[in-house]
Amino acid sequence: MSAGVYGRQGLAMAFRERFSFERKRRGLSQRDVADVLCVSKASVSRFECGRRQISAVELVVLACFFGMTFSQVLPEGRLQL
Numbered sequence: 001m002s003a004g005v006y007g008r009q010g011l012a013m014a015f016r017e018r019f020s021f022e023r024k025r026r027g028l029s030q031r032d033v034a035d036v037l038c039v040s041k042a043s044v045s046r047f048e049c050g051r052r053q054i055s056a057v058e059l060v061v062l063a064c065f066f067g068m069t070f071s072q073v074l075p076e077g078r079l080q081l
Contacts, residue, residue, distance in 0.1 A: 014074075015054070015073070015074060016047065016048055016049070016050050018073060018074075019047055019048055019054075019062075019073075020048045022066050022068070023044075023048075026066070030044040030045055030048075031044075033062075033065075036061065036062075036065050037058050037061055037062065039058070059073065059074075
């Protein structure tokens with residue numbers, strides 16, 4: 001899969017920003033999201049800092065929890081597996 005206009009770093013950066021923005025917009029703590037995803041608070045912090053990639057399963061849970069589609073969560077709806 002081509003990284004497109006964002007480049008590989010741009011895709012990750014856009015997800016990190018979106019993830020953090022949506023969490024904060026809803027007034028949720030990292031612990032709140034961690035509990036929903038069944039991960040540690042540190043893992044959520046790593047998602048937001050770009051030090052950990054979200055798994056496909058975690059992405060499905062996150063999108064459902066936020067009431068969003070994949071195309072809203074990921075730039076251009078791209079998922080690299």
